[in-house]
Amino acid sequence: MxxxxxxxxxxxxxxxxxxxxxxxxxxxxxxxxxxxxxxxxxxxxxxxxxxxxxxxxxxxxxxxPGAAKSTQPANTIPMASKSGTSDRTGVVRAAAMRFMGIRYRLGALGAGGIDCSAFTQAVLRQMGVQLPRTARQQFAVGTPVTKSDLRAGDLVFFNTLGNGVSHVGVYLGGGQFAHANSYQGRTVVEDINQMYYRYRYVGARRVLPGS
Structure with missing residues (x-):
């Protein structure tokens, strides 16, 4: 017992x-x-x-957990309520997870590969937000937010090449962000507070309306 x-x-x-x-x-x-x-x-x-x-x-x-197999179509994203933060988080996660496992390819957007800014474009497009093409261009749009105020759907930016903004991902909440990782060679979810990302973090932009 x-x-x-x-x-x-x-x-x-x-x-x-x-x-x-x-x-x-x-x-x-x-x-x-x-x-x-x-x-x-x-x-x-x-x-x-x-x-x-x-x-x-x-x-x-x-x-x-639960282990109840899904009957929901793979391309269905749950609808968010008008003001529910948890609902919005679920929508952002579902949108990002559609693109998990796609191999990284610089300058690409499609079944053959995707890079970091193309990934954020694709995810946010599902929620009605049109983003410019490159990470630096995306850093110039939206509203700046502090790291302590990050919400699901915010764009998070990093200096990975030593010359300013060079990488972008989508914050998922709970300290996690989704991005196209050139080192791992595919789209992944990682902890934003890992040492590598913590020291290269540049800032964030809020681009979702009403968030």
């Missing part, structure tokens, strides 16, 4: 429900695809499994 109590306590601390299912990552899987299979949020899946990025490996075991 004591062992059972310890097990349930551990599951609670990890954010894993007692009904969680273990899923073994297969070839071709992305975190977004796995989350979609089980009708859960990719960011929640990351938190449940203690992942700091959306990168997963073949054979890796993931705890899937």
């Amino acid at each position: 004591q062992a059972i109590r310890v097990l349930f306590l551990a599951l609670g601390l990890l954010g894993v429900s007692a009904s969680a299912e273990t899923y073994v990552v297969k070839a071709g899987d992305t975190l977004s695809n796995v989350a979609r299979k089980f009708n859960t949020d990719p960011v929640q899946l990351m938190r449940t499994n203690g992942l700091s990025s959306s990168t997963i490996q073949i054979g890796q075991k993931l705890q899937v």
Whole structure:
């Protein structure tokens, strides 16, 4: 009986429900695809499994909370309420996750690849926002916001080349942001407070209306 109590306590601390299912990552899987299979949020899946990025490996075991397979079409983005912050967060995450796992390719936008500013263009376009093409151009639009006031949908900018703004991503909330990562070679979700990004952070812009 004591062992059972310890097990349930551990599951609670990890954010894993007692009904969680273990899923073994297969070839071709992305975190977004796995989350979609089980009708859960990719960011929640990351938190449940203690992942700091959306990168997963073949054979890796993931705890899937709830484990109720989805019947929702893959291209459906949930509608947000007019004022609900949590709803807006869900919409932004869903929009970003549509493009997870696409390989990085400088100057590209399409099935063959995508770069950082093309990724932010594609995500925000789904919410009715048209952005200019490059990271530096995107840094010139919207309303500046402090890092402590970041909200889902804000654009976050970094100096990765030592010559000013050179990289951009979309903030998802909870310290996570989505971007096209040239080092990893694909679109991923990562922690904005990782040392690499913390030291290269330049600023943020709010571009979503009413946010």
